[in-house]
Amino acid sequence: MSTTQPFSPPLPGNSGIAAAGMIGSLVAIVVIVLISVACARIARRGTVVAPPPTLNMVQVWQIDVPTMERFLQDLAKERPVRFTAQQLCSFTTNYSTRLGLGGFGIVYKGQFPYGVKMAVKVLNRSLDKGAEEQFMAEVSTIGRTYHINLVRLYGFCYDHIMSALVYEYMENGSLDKRLSDTQAIEWVKLHEIAIGTAKVGRRRNTKLEFDESMDSFPKHVWDEFEKGELGAITLLCGIEEDNREKAERMAMVALWCVQDLPQERPPMSVVVKMLEGEVEVKPPPKPFHYLYSVGNVLSPPSTSDYTRTEGRDTHWYKDTTPIMAKYEIQMASSS
Numbered sequence: 001m002s003t004t005q006p007f008s009p010p011l012p013g014n015s016g017i018a019a020a021g022m023i024g025s026l027v028a029i030v031v032i033v034l035i036s037v038a039c040a041r042i043a044r045r046g047t048v049v050a051p052p053p054t055l056n057m058v059q060v061w062q063i064d065v066p067t068m069e070r071f072l073q074d075l076a077k078e079r080p081v082r083f084t085a086q087q088l089c090s091f092t093t094n095y096s097t098r099l100g101l102g103g104f105g106i107v108y109k110g111q112f113p114y115g116v117k118m119a120v121k122v123l124n125r126s127l128d129k130g131a132e133e134q135f136m137a138e139v140s141t142i143g144r145t146y147h148i149n150l151v152r153l154y155g156f157c158y159d160h161i162m163s164a165l166v167y168e169y170m171e172n173g174s175l176d177k178r179l180s181d182t183q184a185i186e187w188v189k190l191h192e193i194a195i196g197t198a199k200v201g202r203r204r205n206t207k208l209e210f211d212e213s214m215d216s217f218p219k220h221v222w223d224e225f226e227k228g229e230l231g232a233i234t235l236l237c238g239i240e241e242d243n244r245e246k247a248e249r250m251a252m253v254a255l256w257c258v259q260d261l262p263q264e265r266p267p268m269s270v271v272v273k274m275l276e277g278e279v280e281v282k283p284p285p286k287p288f289h290y291l292y293s294v295g296n297v298l299s300p301p302s303t304s305d306y307t308r309t310e311g312r313d314t315h316w317y318k319d320t321t322p323i324m325a326k327y328e329i330q331m332a333s334s335s
């Protein structure tokens with residue numbers, strides 16, 4: 001069986017800031033975007049990864065090769081191009097320009113022979129199952145999704161030596177980097193980004209990140225909200241009077257989006273409406289229960305946490321929240 005499709009060059013994608021450069025955590029991004037808009041702070045995860053695989057390093061992933069091959073064959077009909085390691089080596093001029101380091105690998109700059117730039121993420125296979133999941137998630141979701149707010153996945157490489165994802169090149173780098181430099185983005189643009197990110201609608205319903213701490217900013221937002229002093233935060237963050245009401249609304253929407261129980265989070269279509277002011281934002285219930293557990297020991301919500309909803313009036317919106325697969329993308333809007 002030939003493992004390489006005939007090379008069909010992808011068209012250049014949309015310019016501007018895309019939300020999926022750091023796709024391993026887009027729900028978190030939605031939340032972080034919203035909260036960042038309110039207060040201009042982003043928590044960055046610092047993960048050390050190994051250098052890209054060398055030619056004599058052969059790693060075996062946990063999913064067996066036939067299963068992965070079947071997965072790739074099914075997807076092949078749908079869109080992203082399968083590149084060879086040699087092609088990627090050539091496109092990146094032997095990985096000579098490094099763009100950045102993410103949780104799953106190093107990202108290099110490259111260029112197709114006809115000049116369109118690309119970003120090649122070489123996945124670190126030594127990362128337990130994380131990189132493997134990222135690979136399958138990216139290829140099966142954004143590889144088949146076209147959206148103005150999502151970075152385009154041109155293709156991938158998967159063989160016994162390496163796994164890599166080939167993305168549209170973002171001149172402005174990733175969204176989180178841009179957001180952490182809040183001085184460079186006007187409030188109106190931040191609001192647009194928050195809505196644009198919500199419209200992508202992707203979220204991770206079945207996996208929570210447990211790297212929060214008791215002094216995390218989202219928790220601080222909740223504490224101030226509980227005291228009825230959300231306005232103090234927007235003031236502290238230098239948000240002008242004219243925009244404060246909108247900023248407070250966004251912070252409340254963010255608190256809805258970080259509810260511990262997936263079924264208590266509003267659907268992204270409702271999130272968009274709330275952000276746009278079309279739907280009233282009711283006071284959110286307390287999130288981050290695991291942060292308040294005895295002794296401040298971070299413990300993941302139990303199975304019963306995910307089924308316990310009685311006594312909580314959280315289904316005030318008409319839609320129901322679909323419980324999605326870990327990396328499923330739900331488009332909240334076609335725009």
Ligand SMILES: Nc1ncnc2c1ncn2[C@@H]1O[C@H](COP(=O)(O)OP(=O)(O)OP(=O)(O)O)[C@@H](O)[C@H]1O
Nearest residue numbers: 021022023024100101102103104107119169170174
């Ligand atoms: N498509 C791209 N175009 C330009 N630069 C990119 C692109 N994708 C990633 N980068 C650069 O590489 C860095 C690492 O990106 P990557 O997506 O691996 O990390 P991340 O944001 O931590 O996300 P993840 O959670 O998936 O690891 C980014 O901060 C950015 O500077």
